[in-house]
Amino acid sequence: MNESTPRLEVRGLQVSYGSTPVVHGVSFAVPAGSVVGVVGESGSGKTTVARVIAGELDPTAGAVMLDGSALGHRTRELRRAIQVVYQDPFSSLNPRMTVSQVLSELLRVHKMVPRARVRDRCVELMELVRLPVSVLDAYPRQLSGGQRQRVAIARALVLSPRVLVADEPTSALDVSVQRTVLDLLADLQRTLGLTVVLITHDLAVVHRLCDRVVVMRAGEVVEDAPAQEFFAGPRTAYARDLLDAAPRLTTTARTGSTGSTARTAAPR
Ligand SMILES: Nc1ncnc2c1ncn2[C@@H]1O[C@H](COP(=O)(O)OP(=O)(O)O)[C@@H](O)[C@H]1O
Numbered sequence: 001m002n003e004s005t006p007r008l009e010v011r012g013l014q015v016s017y018g019s020t021p022v023v024h025g026v027s028f029a030v031p032a033g034s035v036v037g038v039v040g041e042s043g044s045g046k047t048t049v050a051r052v053i054a055g056e057l058d059p060t061a062g063a064v065m066l067d068g069s070a071l072g073h074r075t076r077e078l079r080r081a082i083q084v085v086y087q088d089p090f091s092s093l094n095p096r097m098t099v100s101q102v103l104s105e106l107l108r109v110h111k112m113v114p115r116a117r118v119r120d121r122c123v124e125l126m127e128l129v130r131l132p133v134s135v136l137d138a139y140p141r142q143l144s145g146g147q148r149q150r151v152a153i154a155r156a157l158v159l160s161p162r163v164l165v166a167d168e169p170t171s172a173l174d175v176s177v178q179r180t181v182l183d184l185l186a187d188l189q190r191t192l193g194l195t196v197v198l199i200t201h202d203l204a205v206v207h208r209l210c211d212r213v214v215v216m217r218a219g220e221v222v223e224d225a226p227a228q229e230f231f232a233g234p235r236t237a238y239a240r241d242l243l244d245a246a247p248r249l250t251t252t253a254r255t256g257s258t259g260s261t262a263r264t265a266a267p268r
């Protein structure tokens with residue numbers, strides 16, 4: 001491994017559900033500390049790729065490389081190394097466990113802190129994701145959608161992963177809440193230097209957070225470019241269509257301004 005070895009790389013991934021191939025040789029790389037956005041229409045294979053990265057699904061061909069090593073059997077350490085935040089935070093939270101129980105169990109099983117420090121670490125995690133400490137004693141159903149997604153983020157970060165995969169992390173939230181959760185993700189990425197694969201159909205999100213954009217269509221990568229280049233002028237007609245679906249973003253992005261302009265993009 002040297003400095004140019006990407007933190008995460010997928011190489012030639014092919015994936016089938018039963019006998020139906022849905023991902024046909026997907027490759028892209030994610031340098032350490034960067035955010036790569038994976039975009040594309042519904043059904044293009046984004047979640048399938050995320051599940052392979054997470055080790056939940058085996059590819060029929062290709063490999064997932066973490067810091068230069070191909071991931072085969074996932075040891076506990078490797079399962080810890082890649083964490084996923086899903087669109088529906090319920091899927092990663094046990095309804096019968098309080099937030100404190102969920103986080104404490106992970107901290108203990110993975111021996112992240114000495115036992116005596118578990119409670120303190122849970123409190124720190126609430127501060128990290130900007131939730132009141134009282135949330136620790138709540139069950140998932142007692143929380144709002146935004147709170148639940150913050151807990152899911154805390155749950156992913158509790159294990160200090162080498163890669164965070166976020167699959168449409170704000171799509172199920174009210175528009176007003178989406179922004180605050182994205183703000184949180186952006187801040188955490190910067191302050192913790194997280195390496196992130198951010199799957200989204202929302203180009204305003206990509207514009208705001210991503211260093212690089214990978215465009216998927218029908219199970220293939222049709223474009224892979226630095227975000228600046230992508231927003232200045234995507235190469236494929238398909239990507240241009242995606243951009244045109246976010247017209248205000250397109251015009252502001254093309255004037256060359258950054259960051260704050262994404263805030264004016266129409267949330268969908
Ligand atoms: N569990 C599954 N069983 C069978 N087919 C699936 C399953 N999950 C997804 N698919 C199919 O695989 C393709 C890619 O889906 P998915 O990865 O969910 O795309 P995206 O996340 O980009 O919307 C779609 O055609 C979808 O219908």
Ligand SMILES: [Mg+2]
Nearest residue numbers: 046047048167
């Ligand atoms: Mg999906």
